[in-house]
Amino acid sequence: QLVESGGGSVQAGGSLRLSCAASGYTYSGNCVGWFRQAPGKEREGVAAITTGGGGATLYASSVKGRFTISQDNAKNTVYLQMSDLEPEDTAMYYCAARGAICVGAYWDIAGIFGYWGQGTQVTVS
Numbered sequence: 001q002l003v004e005s006g007g008g009s010v011q012a013g014g015s016l017r018l019s020c021a022a023s024g025y026t027y028s029g030n031c032v033g034w035f036r037q038a039p040g041k042e043r044e045g046v047a048a049i050t051t052g053g054g055g056a057t058l059y060a061s062s063v064k065g066r067f068t069i070s071q072d073n074a075k076n077t078v079y080l081q082m083s084d085l086e087p088e089d090t091a092m093y094y095c096a097a098r099g100a101i102c103v104g105a106y107w108d109i110a111g112i113f114g115y116w117g118q119g120t121q122v123t124v125s
Contacts, residue, residue, distance in 0.1 A: 007120030020095030028052025036091035045108025
């Protein structure tokens with residue numbers, strides 16, 4: 001089970017931190033990704049991290065330098081720190097997990113993730 005929290009409304013230039021708490025499966029050695037979907041648009045990958053160990057990270061070019069994905073292994077939780085938010089970042093944000101490490105070539109393909117959270121809305125005005 002994946003449970004997101006931390007969404008909300010913020011003005012452009014502001015910051016938010018999303019959390020994704022995982023339970024019910026082996027946490028380490030998985031790829032946990034953050035995806036977002038705006039109305040009328042396809043779901044897109046934002047960032048991903050391989051849980052446990054070194055925690056290799058991957059980012060979409062549109063958020064690199066503004067968003068940071070991290071993890072707290074003790075809490076089985078993955079975070080997405082979002083800074084310098086833009087109206088274009090407005091979307092429903094989902095976390096997702098798959099039972100393998102993240103791979104740079106296809107980390108952002110939603111269809112390979114088998115576990116999804118319910119989503120949390122982020123609105124930037």
